[in-house]
Amino acid sequence: FINVLILIVAFIEPAGLAFKEEIHRDTLVWGDVMEIIFDILFIADVWLNFYRPVEENGRLNWDKTVIRKQYLQGWFTVDLIASIPLDIMFLALTEPKSAAARTLSALGLLRLLRMYRIKNMIMDLEQNPKMPYLAFVATKFALLICLAGHWSACILYYLAKLENFGETTWVYEYNPDLPTMGFTHQYTTSLYWAIVTLTTVGYGDISPVSDLERGFSMVVMVLNMGVTAYILGNMTRIVTKEDATIMDFRESISKLSKFMIRNHIPRTVRDKINAHIQLEYDMRTRDDEQVLAFCPPTIEAELRQTIYQDYINECPLFTRVSRVFIQHLLDCISVEYYHPGTAITNKGLDATTMYYVCLGKVDIVSEEYLDTPSVKSRIQTALPGEWVNIVSVICGSTCFHTSIVTSTARLLACSATKVRAVMKRHPRDARRVMTALKRMYRVELQTAKDARHSAGIDLYEQLISALEQQAKNLGESERHELIVAAVSGDTTTLDVALSGPDAKAMINLKDYSGRTLLHSAVEMEQTGVVKLLLRRGADVNARTRFGYSVMSRAVSAENENLVKILRAAGAEFAEPRMETVLHDAVSEDRFQRVKILLLAGARTDYRDYTGSTPLHVASRLGSARIARLLLSEGADPSLLDNSGLSPIAVAEQLKDVALIALFEEKLQLRPTQSGKM
Structure with missing residues (x-):
């Protein structure tokens, strides 16, 4: 809205200076009232500028301190000077038609300082992609021409007015009665001269007379050269843009044709290439x-x-x-x-x-x-x-x-x-x-x-x-990536990969040895991955090609926590030599492994080739600690091996008092009882 008022002022202020008489009136005419209203709105705009957000790095800053600082350091002085109606405030202190009155009237042109706002508005509109560019450019050029002609007409008449339309002015030379005629005739006559001068037609029916008028005419002619060059340059660029595109296309076709002729490309191939490029264009x-x-x-x-x-x-x-x-x-x-x-x-x-x-x-x-x-x-x-x-x-x-x-x-x-x-x-x-x-x-x-x-x-x-x-x-590639994620503990990748409709098939994919993702995760002791796979429905009892179950991998890692997790999920222990795996652990006196095997569900009644149970092996080794562990898991001390010996008989042969006492406590037997059972 303010920009529209500025444009109106840009037209009425020079016209008022040139064609309005500096006389004192007891009442205000409509032109004076309009100027006062404009000045009030401009002063209000100055006040509002202290509250308008400023743009910083593409974002609006509403900090009042920053807003005021930038405005005071920027256009505040210009806006303030352009908003004060000095010509109206002090006009009553001057004599009509005096030099002071005319100078004071000229101060009204200070309102044109706000034209910088029009420039900023035009630049913003040019960068707006929604603005029809050709229509906008045409409007901008039309406005530029109108302002140039209007200002030139007003200034030319004002120059004659400064000399009271004397014999050395163009007004007296053209028509001495022109000052007594109406505004319309005065303005159209001045505008006619301005247009003739700006277009360099120069009919000669209106010519500058005084040195001041001639100097102004020369300035107008020089400025017209710049305005004309600017307008024609832009119009030419717009009009010839399509021609330039066509010329570039023709030049490319010409170069391509010369290339094909130089390299003896067959005519049929050349026709196809030319047709394709033409179609693409x-x-x-x-x-x-x-x-x-x-x-x-x-x-x-x-x-x-x-x-x-x-x-x-x-x-x-x-x-x-x-x-x-x-x-x-x-x-x-x-x-x-x-x-x-x-x-x-x-x-x-x-x-x-x-x-x-x-x-x-x-x-x-x-x-x-x-x-x-x-x-x-x-x-x-x-x-x-x-x-x-x-x-x-x-x-x-x-x-x-x-x-x-x-x-x-x-x-x-x-x-x-x-x-x-x-x-x-x-x-x-x-x-x-x-x-x-x-x-x-x-x-x-x-x-x-x-x-x-x-x-x-x-x-x-x-x-x-x-x-x-x-x-x-x-x-295979996907399986490899899933295995890498499983062994590295990348639950995020696995969770995303196993969230689709074919997750059930993917989660139990096996490698060349028959190992599943769950096997790999357990071997690397990735507890988080194991829980994720179990939650996603992984087969907890899947076996490799050689018969190793998932539980057996947890036992090999001797990870008691994983064994408990798998056991709770229903996992069973299975290995190729599962009948003697507990015997081997006892014979090696590996208490922790024996404990893990029992926790995994290894049976205590399995026998080796001699018919011995793991408890027999513990008796021969004299390992009371392992024997106590086996007994706590339900091992039967009365079972006989192929030689007809029970674990307690073996202990008596070896005279292992601690073991004998342990077995007797279990069987609730007297110390005098012996032998074969």
């Missing part, structure tokens, strides 16, 4: 990519999602993939247009791009097609909504087939490098895509077999085989 595909590249990454991703997501959503290959996968895939897409006859893939060459057909047709052909094009050598026609070369890109192989554009085509091109990175980042989604592709190609394979199309059969068998091998490789 007509569709402005490069302009689209430049616009997207100009945007910040988040905005670019949002634009790509808006433009391309419908195509991806309509494709049945991506119906079961995650939204994050689709968003990353959209970042790989760019639009390309191809002329009929263009080969977009060639069998045996590296697969650098896969294509989604939006418009047009693409024929997938056999090698015979290149020599003798025919319907028989065409394997399939990719229509809108279908992918071309997708298997080659996903599997990282060379192209399995040659693809020829048969009608002007609009394709979404996906970089192979970016697509593989997305597949690696989202292996589960990649498997779903490959599963959908295998299902689709099996149908195509059956159709080719029914039609006895040998080229089609060979192609689809190759595609299915490549997908199966890639799925296997991807599974």
Whole structure:
């Protein structure tokens, strides 16, 4: 609003100075009232500026101390001077038409100091992307011309007024009665001269007479040169921008043509290249990519999602993939247009791009097609909504087939490098895509077999085989990553990886030796990972190829806490030599291992080849501590080995008083009892 008032003042203030008489009135006319109202609003604006937030680093600062400091050090003085109505306040102290009165009236031009606000407003509007640029530029130039003509007309008349319209003024020379005529005639006459001078037409019917008027006329002419150059330069730049684009395109075509002629490129190939470049220019595909590249990454991703997501959503290959996968895939897409006859893939060459057909047709052909094009050598026609070369890109192989554009085509091109990175980042989604592709190609394979199309059969068998091998490789890679996460304790990665619908199959994946993720986590004593896997439904009794259970790995690590966790989850102890594993621990006098084995569920009644139980072994070793532990876990001291000896008999043979007392306490026998039982 204030800027609009400033523009109004920019027109009425010079006009008032030039055409209004400096006379004293008992009452105020409408012009005086309007000036007073404007001055009041300007003073109010000065006060409001002490409370307007200032922008710092793209954010609004509402700190009043900072606001006041910046304003006082900035435009406060200018705004204050431009807001004080000195011409109205002291006009009554001067004589009408005196030099003092005219000087005081000229002080009203101080209100024009606020024109800096108009400059700032124009700069802000120029940077506003919502502003129609051509219309804005035209308005700006029109305003500049109007102000230049208006100010020139007012100043010229004021110069004659300073000399009281005497014989040495242009007014007297043109029409001595002009000062007595109405404002309209005075203004249009002055404006006529200003326009004639600004446009350098110079009819000569109105000419400056005094030296002051001639000097002013020369200044106007010089300034007009700058204004004209500025306006014409900008208009020329706008008008010729499209011409410059066309010239750049023609120059590029000319260089390309010379290159192809210099290198003896066949005429047919040259025609295809020229047609493709012309199509690309007509569709402005490069302009689209430049616009997207100009945007910040988040905005670019949002634009790509808006433009391309419908195509991806309509494709049945991506119906079961995650939204994050689709968003990353959209970042790989760019639009390309191809002329009929263009080969977009060639069998045996590296697969650098896969294509989604939006418009047009693409024929997938056999090698015979290149020599003798025919319907028989065409394997399939990719229509809108279908992918071309997708298997080659996903599997990282060379192209399995040659693809020829048969009608002007609009394709979404996906970089192979970016697509593989997305597949690696989202292996589960990649498997779903490959599963959908295998299902689709099996149908195509059956159709080719029914039609006895040998080229089609060979192609689809190759595609299915490549997908199966890639799925296997991807599974091994994913399994390796999960194992690394399990052994390193990376619960975050595991939790994310095992949160999908196929988590149950993944959580029990086995390596070449049959070890599961739970085996690996237990071996590395990653308690947090073990709890996560159990919570996710890992098989607590899974065994390796050699028969080792998860519990056996916890026993080997002698981690009592893990054994308790697994035991509570229903885990059972199993090893290839599980019947004698407790015997070995006792014979080695490994008390902690014996304790862990018993905690894991190792049985105390298993016998070795001599028929001995672990308690027999403890008796022969004279280990009362281990024997007490075995007895506390239910070991039976009355069991006989192959020699017919019980553990207590063995102790009596060895005259181990401590063991005998321990067994007798258990059996509640007298010390005199002996022997074989």
